[in-house]
Amino acid sequence: MKVAIVGAGITGCLLANFLDLKSIDVSIFEKSRGFGGRASTKQTDWGQCDLGATIVPAQQAGFMNFMGTLCAQDRVSQWPKNIFVSQQTTDIKQPLEIFVSDKEYYVFNSKMNAACRYWTKNAKVQSNNLISQIRYIVGKGWQLKSNGVWQEKLFDKVVLTAPWPQSQALIEQSELSMKLPDFSQSWTSCWSIALKLDQLVASGVDLVYLKEQSIRTLVRDSGKPLRPQTFDADTGRKSEIWVAQLTNKLSDDLGKEGKDKAISIATKGLCELFDVPIKSVLNTYGHYWRYARPREGQKPLGILNQQKYGLYAGGDWSFGATIESAHEAALSLSQAIIMGE
Ligand SMILES: Cc1cc2nc3c(=O)[nH]c(=O)nc-3n(C[C@H](O)[C@H](O)[C@H](O)COP(=O)(O)OP(=O)(O)OC[C@H]3O[C@@H](n4cnc5c(N)ncnc54)[C@H](O)[C@@H]3O)c2cc1C
Missing domain, CATH: 3.50.50.60 (FAD/NAD(P)-binding domain)
Incomplete structure (x- = not known):
């Protein structure tokens, strides 16, 4: 066949x-x-970053078993361990809260499409x-x-x-x-921004879900297992890469042409959340996703x-x-x- x-x-x-x-x-x-x-996964000349799916949450037993088998073959790792939620707004600072979930989380080794x-x-x-x-x-x-x-x-x-x-x-x-079945879809978008920092920030934090911000997720991409180490080309010091995903609503508003704005929003949001100066951001890369998803209420x-x-x-x-x-x-x-x- x-x-x-x-x-x-x-x-x-x-x-x-x-x-x-x-x-x-x-x-x-x-x-x-x-x-x-x-x-x-995007390979830039300053580092590698997963710009689409960032982690693999597993909920059902069959899928957990499948991911467990891939784990035993070293094709995936269990990560992240330290997930937080931020309720912080641009005006009010809030401490990060631990994110509680009954799912298991994985990433592919050593990039998401490997x-x-x-x-x-x-x-x-x-x-x-x-x-x-x-x-x-x-x-x-x-x-x-x-x-x-x-x-x-x-x-x-x-x-x-x-x-x-x-x-x-x-x-x-x-x-x-x-x-054909009537399957109602709507189009949306997501700006995914990779940011290389000249220093290690937010020790003990792998991923943050932001509830009240223009950014919906911030992930320490270079902290995923088996990722290549990144360095600041000028100082030779160890650096790191974070990936920020902007909310669908904001990404829709900015559109494909809004790259500079998207990068500036992601940079400001990360620096404010982790209290680091804007000049710590050495490099950025933005990718605009446009994709269909089932309409609200569509089974x-x-x-x-x-x-x-x-x-x-x-x-x-x-x-x-x-x-x-x-x-x-x-x-x-x-x-x-x-x-x-
Ligand atoms: C920004 C973003 C973040 C995400 N984060 C997560 C996450 O953290 N965890 C998670 O579990 N999921 C996440 N997702 C969703 C996840 O990426 C998808 O559910 C999954 O990758 C879908 O896989 P798929 O093979 O069904 O579809 P796709 O990945 O869309 O694959 C379809 C393929 O078909 C190809 N194609 C389309 N038309 C044609 C054609 N006419 N001829 C030839 N090829 C064609 C496309 O190029 C594509 O490669 C995220 C998605 C986005 C956009």
Whole structure:
């Protein structure tokens, strides 16, 4: 059986791994250069930083077991241990409070998209390949249009793991007569800002959720296990990298053009919270994410399974909006494909 997977985020790469374990021939098509999708890591000339998904909270027993197995293989580490909440506003200073949670927390070693390469090691990997159309040829199988050209190779099954709006468009253009579920999505954005500091700050703090600020999360990115050490190029002293994620509302207001403003807000917010001078910030890097998420009150859709045609779709949107839900989608998709063989 030949399977084509569209999208090499966590869902697509993990699915490739599950199918590979059943000796299924997998080709994976990714429009970007790198793998990982929204779990991506940026290498700048002054250090490495995870600018998308930053930690992996695990709630359900099955996912905790899965992450436990990856831990035993040194592919993930349990981190962070020291999570805090800040109720501080711009006017009123407040001490950090300990964040209480029944979840377990992990990060991938030694960057958030590292496992994607491992999971796809036996797949035929095609990066820089945007799939703009798919079509079903009766009695033959699926054909994909990649970078504007119909590929010669035909597949028995095709799995769309792109976000729902992109997957939905591909299904609609495929001209198969099928009724698609009404799955209401809205677009939002998030500015993710990496800041390199010339000194170690906030000892004993790994991550802070900010409740009353323009920043929603601050994470000591270079404090994650097995990250490369960073140094101040001028003094040779050990430095560190934090990543600030601005709130969706503020990011929407700033838009893609608001990079300078986003960097300045993140810099000011971090320096105020940790009482460090602005000049401690040596370097910054900003990434603007724009993504669809289920509308408020919209129940997760589950995976789409058109076994009759060998067409499947799923992603984090099938079960939520996190890496845990991407794992659940990959598992459900693999079961549907294997059972429908
Ligand atoms: C700023 C930010 C912070 C986050 N923080 C966390 C966190 O801390 N913890 C957590 O658990 N989750 C977090 N998330 C959510 C998490 O990143 C996602 O749930 C998860 O990565 C989704 O994986 P996926 O494979 O389903 O989708 P994606 O990562 O979106 O992967 C889909 C892939 O499909 C590719 N693609 C799309 N269309 C096409 C096409 N036509 N042809 C070829 N390829 C295509 C895309 O390039 C992409 O690589 C965060 C997300 C963002 C944006």
